[in-house]
Every structure is written in C-alpha cells, then in structure tokens.
Amino acid sequence: MRILIAIDKFKGSIPASVAAQAIASAMNQTLPEAACDLCPIADGGEGTAEAVVAALNGEWCEAATFDAQNRPVTASYGLARETGGLEAIMEMSTASGLAMVSDLPLNPATASTHGTGLMLQDAMARGVQRIVIGIGGSATNDGGIGMAAALGFRFLDASGAPLEAIIANMNLLARIEPPEGEFPEILVACDVNNPLLGLHGCTQVYGKQKGVADFEFFESRLLHLADIAKRDLGVDHRDVPGAGAAGGLGFGLMAFCGAKLTSGFDLIADLVHLRERIAAADLVITGEGRLDAQTLHGKGPMGVADLARELGKPIAAFAGAIEAEDQLRTRFDFLCAIKPKEMPLAEAMRRGPELLMEAVIAQSPAIRDLLTRPTDRAQ
Structure with a gap:
C-alpha cells in the first residue's frame, strides 16, 4: 500500500516539507504497512523553492544581495542536477519580498528588484543551465528594471546619461x-x-499593499518602459497574462531575459513528476493552511485533487481551516480541519505540526476506509 503525501505549506505555521513529514510520521504509527512518498508542493508563491528542492533532493546555497530598499541581505536558493544539467530554484521574495521590508515605511517609488537580479547573476556564475523562479510576495512595482540593471542592462536618458534603475526615473x-x-x-x-x-x-x-498611492505615477512610467522596451528590445509582453505578477517582474523577466511564464502549479508538478507519483499511489493526501472557494481556482491542492481523480485515486485533504465545504466535497473524497474550533488562531499556528499529526492519527480509520474503497473515481 502506497500513500503519496503531496501537500502545500500551512502559511505562517508549517512549511510544506514539515507538513509532509508530520503526516508520514502519523501514518507510520497508525498504518505501519503503508509506504509514504513525500512530495511537498507549491504553486509559485512562498515555499516554491523549498518544495522543489526537497522533491529533487537538491542542495541550498547562498548569495549576497540586497532587499527591496537596498539593505544587504543573504538570500538562499536551491541547486539540483536534472537530466538537462544544473538547475537553480529560487524565489524573488527571498531578496525583494514585502515581508523583508515590513520594518520600514513603504516606498514603492524606490523599491527595487535589484536584489533578485543579483541572485540570478549568482546562479549564472555557478553555470546553471536553467533557472526556475517563483515570483510571489514582492515589495516592488518596478517592472523588473532593478533586476535588469543587475544583469547589465543600461537605462539611459535623452543625453545618454545612465539612470538609476528605479521606477521613479522611468519618465x-x-x-x-x-x-x-x-x-x-x-x-x-x-x-x-x-x-x-x-x-x-x-x-x-496589487499596488496599494506595497504603498502605492499615486496610481498614475506608476502606470505612466510602466507604460513608457513597455514602449521603449518594444522599440529597443523588439518585444512587447505588456498584455501577456502574468506580466503584472510581482509588480511587473513577470514582464521584466520576459522582456529582458527571454523568460517563459507558466502556471506555478503545473511547472512544479512537472518538476516533481507528480503525475507519475500519483499513478503509483493507492491514496493521495494533500492540503494547505486554508481550503475554501478560492482553492477551486487553481490552488495547489486543487491541482493535486484534479490529477488524482483523473487517475482514479482517492484524495484526502487536511487544512488548518475549511470553508465552502459543500463545494470542496465534490472534488475531495475526505476533508479534515486540524484547528480545534475553540483554540485561538495564534496557538493553533504555533502548534501546527502537532495538530496535524493528531488529526491524521484521529482520522486514520477514515483514511484506511479510503484505501479499501473501490477506485472507480476517474472523471
């Protein structure tokens, strides 16, 4: 009997790799005959690098860089050897993330993706053949110009003088x-x-959460940037879905680096060979911190559930909290919220791994039942 644990992070409480291990530990206690395949997942946001590096048995390295307000920081990213060669797996938020500058007044006119560019540069210096980058959680609204400047692009005014690569100068x-x-x-x-x-x-x-008050100030500068990039670089990605991700870093990575944007979940599912691992399982367990109506629109656990049902595998989900349960039950065979109703949220988040293990142990009869049901679930 084989159980695939393909679970996302419980944001602010349990990293995806820790959640997978907690479930596996509970399964070892209650269903010792089961072999657990641990497959942390993510959908492109926070936790993407950790999930992929763990799944690919990669290693971590560090790069000296700067946060979005130009303070020195050390950013970690992963390296893994795949059939195509050496790959780097990183998140822009480890250099240019909003959480990293939460101790400062928000200043989106100077917030820069320069630190993300330095992290890309560090990976290239190590000889990687491919870079996978998640771009959720940014503090920036600069269209990726800071990143581009770190990689050697020059932004010049009408006299030919170089401009500091911040959005305030793009007019x-x-x-x-x-x-x-x-x-x-x-x-x-x-x-x-x-x-x-x-x-x-x-x-x-997304500008308001980063401190944008004068929307026209930023909109006009990004429009001008897109027009000049079209003329000088011969590309126009302003209307591509995802170009606006991370304050326009999606646009910048395409325009300056020739990057390809793709669904975070689909990319990671391919990297971790999720379809093949689901096909080899007798039961799939997924989940994240919260399951609700938004889960139905492309979140990681929903992607896992869709693949499981396509392949005729029972699918169970654990979450800190669950809403829209009636809708979710049409897509999942079993749902369990791990937070006791009377427990304060702060305590539940602090005790996340413990509560997850307790819930899995308590629900082991239902999990065993899923393993013994007929498997005609393919849609």
Missing part, C-alpha cells in the same frame, strides 16, 4: 542598452494572470 527613459551574452533558460512560476497595465494590471490590483 526620463530614452533608451535601453542590453548587455552582451545570453541568459540561461528561465522559467517563471506564476500563480496570477494579470497584465502589466490597466485596470487589472499590477499597479491597480
């Missing part, structure tokens, strides 16, 4: 000069489909 941009050389393949794990500009673009949708 003065007259020319973009690319560096010599080529970039490795870059795959961007993205879980939003916003374009760069307009009502559904990065400034209007």
Whole structure:
C-alpha cells in the first residue's frame, strides 16, 4: 500500500516539507504497512523553492544581495542536477519580498528588484543551465528594471546619461542598452494572470499593499518602459497574462531575459513528476493552511485533487481551516480541519505540526476506509 503525501505549506505555521513529514510520521504509527512518498508542493508563491528542492533532493546555497530598499541581505536558493544539467530554484521574495521590508515605511517609488537580479547573476556564475523562479510576495512595482540593471542592462536618458534603475526615473527613459551574452533558460512560476497595465494590471490590483498611492505615477512610467522596451528590445509582453505578477517582474523577466511564464502549479508538478507519483499511489493526501472557494481556482491542492481523480485515486485533504465545504466535497473524497474550533488562531499556528499529526492519527480509520474503497473515481 502506497500513500503519496503531496501537500502545500500551512502559511505562517508549517512549511510544506514539515507538513509532509508530520503526516508520514502519523501514518507510520497508525498504518505501519503503508509506504509514504513525500512530495511537498507549491504553486509559485512562498515555499516554491523549498518544495522543489526537497522533491529533487537538491542542495541550498547562498548569495549576497540586497532587499527591496537596498539593505544587504543573504538570500538562499536551491541547486539540483536534472537530466538537462544544473538547475537553480529560487524565489524573488527571498531578496525583494514585502515581508523583508515590513520594518520600514513603504516606498514603492524606490523599491527595487535589484536584489533578485543579483541572485540570478549568482546562479549564472555557478553555470546553471536553467533557472526556475517563483515570483510571489514582492515589495516592488518596478517592472523588473532593478533586476535588469543587475544583469547589465543600461537605462539611459535623452543625453545618454545612465539612470538609476528605479521606477521613479522611468519618465526620463530614452533608451535601453542590453548587455552582451545570453541568459540561461528561465522559467517563471506564476500563480496570477494579470497584465502589466490597466485596470487589472499590477499597479491597480496589487499596488496599494506595497504603498502605492499615486496610481498614475506608476502606470505612466510602466507604460513608457513597455514602449521603449518594444522599440529597443523588439518585444512587447505588456498584455501577456502574468506580466503584472510581482509588480511587473513577470514582464521584466520576459522582456529582458527571454523568460517563459507558466502556471506555478503545473511547472512544479512537472518538476516533481507528480503525475507519475500519483499513478503509483493507492491514496493521495494533500492540503494547505486554508481550503475554501478560492482553492477551486487553481490552488495547489486543487491541482493535486484534479490529477488524482483523473487517475482514479482517492484524495484526502487536511487544512488548518475549511470553508465552502459543500463545494470542496465534490472534488475531495475526505476533508479534515486540524484547528480545534475553540483554540485561538495564534496557538493553533504555533502548534501546527502537532495538530496535524493528531488529526491524521484521529482520522486514520477514515483514511484506511479510503484505501479499501473501490477506485472507480476517474472523471
């Protein structure tokens, strides 16, 4: 009997790898005859690198870089050897994330993705053939110009003088000069489909949480950047779904580095060979911190559930809290919220791994029942 544990993080409480191990430990106690396959997952946001590095048995390395407000930091990212060669797996939030500058007043006019560019540069210096980067959780709204400057792009004014690569200066941009050389393949794990500009673009949708007050200030500069990039680089990605991710870093990675944007979950599922591992399992267990109506629209656990049902495998889910249970039960065979109703949220988050193990042990009869049911679940 084989149980695949393909679980996402419980945000703020349990990393995906720890959640998978907690479930496996509980299964070893209650169903010792079961072999557990641990497969942490993510959908492109926080926890992406950890999930992929764990699944690929990679290793961690460090890069000296800067946060979004130009303070020195050390960022970690993963390296793994795949059939195509050496791969780097990273998250922009480890260098340019909003949480890293939460101790400062928000200043989106100077917030920069420069630190993310230095992390990319560090990976390239190690000779990677491919970079996978998750771009959730950004503090920036700079269209990726800080990242591009770190990689050697020059942003010049009408006199030919270099401009500091911050969005506040982009109204003065007259020319973009690319560096010599080529970039490795870059795959961007993205879980939003916003374009760069307009009502559904990065400034209007996500700018407020980063401190944007004057929306026209940013919108006009990003529009001008896109126009100059179209003229000087011969590419126009402003309307590509996902271009507005991470304050336009999606646009920047495509325009400056030739990156490809893809669904975070689909990319990670491919990297960790999720379909093959589900096909080999008798039961699949997934989950994350919260399951609700949004789960039905492309979140990691929903992707796992869809694959499991397609392959005729029973699917169980554990979460800190569950809403829209009636809707979710049409897609999952079993649901369990691990937080006791009377327990304060802060305590539940602090005791996350313990509560997860207790819930799995308590629900082991239901899990065993799933293993013995007929498996005609394919849709």
